[in-house]
Amino acid sequence: xxxxxxxxxxxxxxxxxxxxxxxxxxxxxxxxxxxxxxxxxxxxxxxxxxxxxxxxxxxxxxxxxxxxxxxxxxxxxxxxxxxxxxxxxxxxxxxxxxxxxxxxxxxxxxxxxxxxxxxxxxxxxxxxxxxxxxxxxxxxxxxxxxxxxxxxxxxxxxxxxxxxxxxxxxxxxxxxxxxxxxxxxxxxxxxxxxxxxxxxxxxxxxxxxxxxxxxxxxxxxxxxxxxxxxxxxxxxxxxxxxxxxxxxxxxxxxxxxxxxxxxxxxxxxxxxxxxxxxxxxxxxx
Amino acid sequence: xxxxxxxxxxxxxxxxxxxxxxxxxxxxxxxxxxxxxxxxxxxxxxxxxxxxxxxxxxxxxxxxxxxxxxxxxxxxxxxxxxxxxxxxxxxxxxxxxxxxxxxxxxxxxxxxxxxxxxxxxxxxxxxxxxxxxxxxxxxxxxxxxxxxxxxxxxxxxxxxxxxxxxxxxxxxxxxxxxxxxxxxxxxxxxxxxxxxxxxxxxxxxxxxxxxxxxxxxxxxxxxxxxxxxxxxxxxxxxxxxxxxxxxxxxxxxxxxxxxxxxxxxxxxxxxxxxxxxxxxxxxxxxxxxxxxxxxxxxxxxxxxxxxxxxxxxxxxxxxxxxxxxxxxxxxxxxxxxxxxxxxxxxxxxxxxxxxxxxxxxxxxxxxxxxxxxxxxxxxxxxxxxxxxxxxxxxxxxxxxxxxxxxxxxxxxxxxxxxxxxxxxxxxxxxxxxxxxxxxxxxxxxxxxxxxxxxxxxxxxxxxxxxxxxxxxxxxxxxxxxxxxxxxxxxxxxxxxxxxxxxxxxxxxxxxxxxxxxxxxxxxxxxxxxxxxxxxxxxxxxxxxxxxxxxxxxxxxxxxxxxxxxxxxxxxxxxxxxxxx
Ligand SMILES: Cc1ncc(C[n+]2csc(CCOP(=O)(O)OP(=O)(O)O)c2C)c(N)n1
Ligand code: SF4
Ligand SMILES: [Mg+2]
Numbered sequence: 001x002x003x004x005x006x007x008x009x010x011x012x013x014x015x016x017x018x019x020x021x022x023x024x025x026x027x028x029x030x031x032x033x034x035x036x037x038x039x040x041x042x043x044x045x046x047x048x049x050x051x052x053x054x055x056x057x058x059x060x061x062x063x064x065x066x067x068x069x070x071x072x073x074x075x076x077x078x079x080x081x082x083x084x085x086x087x088x089x090x091x092x093x094x095x096x097x098x099x100x101x102x103x104x105x106x107x108x109x110x111x112x113x114x115x116x117x118x119x120x121x122x123x124x125x126x127x128x129x130x131x132x133x134x135x136x137x138x139x140x141x142x143x144x145x146x147x148x149x150x151x152x153x154x155x156x157x158x159x160x161x162x163x164x165x166x167x168x169x170x171x172x173x174x175x176x177x178x179x180x181x182x183x184x185x186x187x188x189x190x191x192x193x194x195x196x197x198x199x200x201x202x203x204x205x206x207x208x209x210x211x212x213x214x215x216x217x218x219x220x221x222x223x224x225x226x227x228x229x230x231x232x233x234x235x236x237x238x239x240x241x242x243x244x245x246x247x248x249x250x251x252x253x254x255x256x257x258x259x260x261x262x263x264x265x266x267x268x269x270x271x272x273x274x275x276x277x278x279x280x281x282x283x284x285x
Numbered sequence: 286x287x288x289x290x291x292x293x294x295x296x297x298x299x300x301x302x303x304x305x306x307x308x309x310x311x312x313x314x315x316x317x318x319x320x321x322x323x324x325x326x327x328x329x330x331x332x333x334x335x336x337x338x339x340x341x342x343x344x345x346x347x348x349x350x351x352x353x354x355x356x357x358x359x360x361x362x363x364x365x366x367x368x369x370x371x372x373x374x375x376x377x378x379x380x381x382x383x384x385x386x387x388x389x390x391x392x393x394x395x396x397x398x399x400x401x402x403x404x405x406x407x408x409x410x411x412x413x414x415x416x417x418x419x420x421x422x423x424x425x426x427x428x429x430x431x432x433x434x435x436x437x438x439x440x441x442x443x444x445x446x447x448x449x450x451x452x453x454x455x456x457x458x459x460x461x462x463x464x465x466x467x468x469x470x471x472x473x474x475x476x477x478x479x480x481x482x483x484x485x486x487x488x489x490x491x492x493x494x495x496x497x498x499x500x501x502x503x504x505x506x507x508x509x510x511x512x513x514x515x516x517x518x519x520x521x522x523x524x525x526x527x528x529x530x531x532x533x534x535x536x537x538x539x540x541x542x543x544x545x546x547x548x549x550x551x552x553x554x555x556x557x558x559x560x561x562x563x564x565x566x567x568x569x570x571x572x573x574x575x576x577x578x579x580x581x582x583x584x585x586x587x588x589x590x591x592x593x594x595x596x597x598x599x600x601x602x603x604x605x606x607x608x609x610x611x612x613x614x615x616x617x618x619x620x621x622x623x624x625x626x627x628x629x630x631x632x633x634x635x636x637x638x639x640x641x642x643x644x645x646x647x648x649x650x651x652x653x654x655x656x657x658x659x660x661x662x663x664x665x666x667x668x669x670x671x672x673x674x675x676x677x678x679x680x681x682x683x684x685x686x687x688x689x690x691x692x693x694x695x696x697x698x699x700x701x702x703x704x705x706x707x708x709x710x711x712x713x714x715x716x717x718x719x720x721x722x723x724x725x726x727x728x729x730x731x732x733x734x735x736x737x738x739x740x741x742x743x744x745x746x747x748x749x750x751x752x753x754x755x756x757x758x759x760x761x762x763x764x765x766x767x768x769x770x771x772x773x774x775x776x777x778x779x780x781x782x783x784x785x786x787x788x789x790x791x792x793x794x795x796x797x798x799x800x801x802x803x804x805x806x807x808x809x810x811x812x813x814x815x816x817x818x819x820x821x822x823x824x825x826x827x828x829x830x831x832x833x834x835x836x837x838x839x840x841x842x843x844x845x846x847x848x849x850x851x852x853x854x855x856x857x858x859x860x861x862x863x864x865x
Binding site: 009045079259 | 489508526530540542543547549551552555556704709
């Protein structure tokens, strides 16, 4: 069994004291323990931003890629070795700005992996500019007169893009977040959790208090996560009350289900064996 | 009578099956024991416009198309108007006079034969689709050339499902009979079945050669986004992935493809992507990540003319510097330029091995001309396929210290474990990192890690001494050395033959590895050259600049062409003569 101790790394944590990332980090470690996964069998893929440092703080396999590209790197890993549990950690700018294009496609493709987005509604590591999830009017160094366009709704987008597991968490409720992670990782297919993650240094608007006052749990309100219409309605809810929890969940074939020819094959090992291409050359004669 | 020395051009609108009929004819030549070169010239459109496919077939090895053609199959008038002047004296044009009206003035030549065959009527009478006109014409061509129609019939049988094959066989027969009845013995060119050395040969395009090699080399993931002229690699691999237990997928972007193959490489499978210039721009950041994470996907850059969208379906060598420098920062890489379909196969095998052994990105740089031209070559030797992945820890890591993915070793190469290996946690990082893969910003460690990555170059350079990083073709010494890289090989070889007809005037230095640059070898060879001529399909002679950069010498002459078209051998020989 993995313990919290096993998951510790020698790296000194450099997140600002009180940062919402701590809640996500702890929730993930606890989820790994609860799931009983072996460290060698899990790969953490992270993007670039404060969130990207996750790779330094969890002692499992790690691939710290480039800004916005958590999804395709994770997909490559999963395609190479479907036995691995692949969990991506992206930032809101990372995923919803730079990597936005991959997001919708990952929902359609439905590879069996998990994406956790640290949604602090700000670019943290670059010292506090607005992102696509910053609220309209949000003043930052890059938007001194306030953000002009309305915010982007990742949960609703995930739903209309055919996401098979769409959830939202709050890093201020670590245990709830942990159970979302457990379910997401168990889910067979692409699971996404958008996580409210207060940035105590740059997001003066969406603070712990701001979130705490607003969030409520879908499961406590009798939400039916198999009802997509209801899920969409809930996804559009924003204001004094903001839902967290699982919006929608469905079982549908994963990408690998449509690849019967590689099922059960150890592709990394097969890459060491030359392949005879005579059959193809015959067609060229 | 000229026997077994023929250039045929099939021209018509896009969608008229031009490429297909050119290739069918080429295969019929191949099966008769001839050596064949086939190349397509097409525009970036789906219907209309003008496409043409050139087939050159001879008894001796042919390396490229010729400047002139002997027989034209014209499926539209434009073909006649555009190509009549390329026609050799005594050449012929097969066309349908019911469809194409051409006046004496328009033709403005009386030294060629106009061969009317009622292509449309025959196709209609056979109740076939209009596209069958080209098969009727193929039949007529075979009759004119006095070639064995049975060979073509078999080619058609192998290419199509039985019903369609029979339709096409009937169509060629009608064309054949018509030409035999009306134009018996009037054409001065003949094709004849010839004896070969018995070795099996294939008619293969550069892109297919790369794809075949990838399969041979154990590539298990191919991810790409369509971009001419690289797309036929995707088409080919997608059509055979189930046979070879490969995952082949079209991603949402080239960025996705690049990051995906990098991820796959980290997780232990050989992976590849291909694109052209625009897509390569999008991949650039990912290539740097490969350098930093010491992963090893193979990236194929099939060039077309730029800048920007440029001439999408034509050829160029304008991206050499780009391939060498793509992405920020400094890291070792391989840039390998095959010159023909044989090298495309064997160098791709090498690219997979070297990329993995040295944990660096390998870029295979080719172009439309190589990628989409077919050539006969001996069947690839499967016994030569050796897979060398460097030091790999499989199943369980048994080391006493913690596994370090980026361990600093004497030669800079860290033994690889893949995620899933027991007792090893495999961590890599696009940020500068320590040996364990954790982020670092320490100046001393940063220098050490940068040095570690470049240290690998020493071992790589040493290994490359056993590889043909350059090739010297023709006489060992000659007054003039022609220097080129990539797909100009065919035209240069042919031009050299022309120039050396009476005496050994020139030889030809083909640079195959552009990074690491084979400075010493080039230096040695150039020592015995009095004069140098660089031949390139680009505007600024990028190879010349590399030679100057690495050897501190200027080449004497540059012959450059950047109109999207490959060099033709005779005019290239002429241009070389002019500068000497
Ligand atoms: C291609 C590219 N563009 C820009 C950057 C600079 N950059 C570093 S982190 C970051 C954004 C971070 O915001 P987010 O993804 O929300 O992560 P956070 O820091 O908030 O966790 C940017 C733009 C980069 N590294 N790469
Ligand atoms: S800047 Fe914001 S997101 Fe980054 S570590 Fe500090 S509090 Fe956390
Ligand atoms: Mg952010």
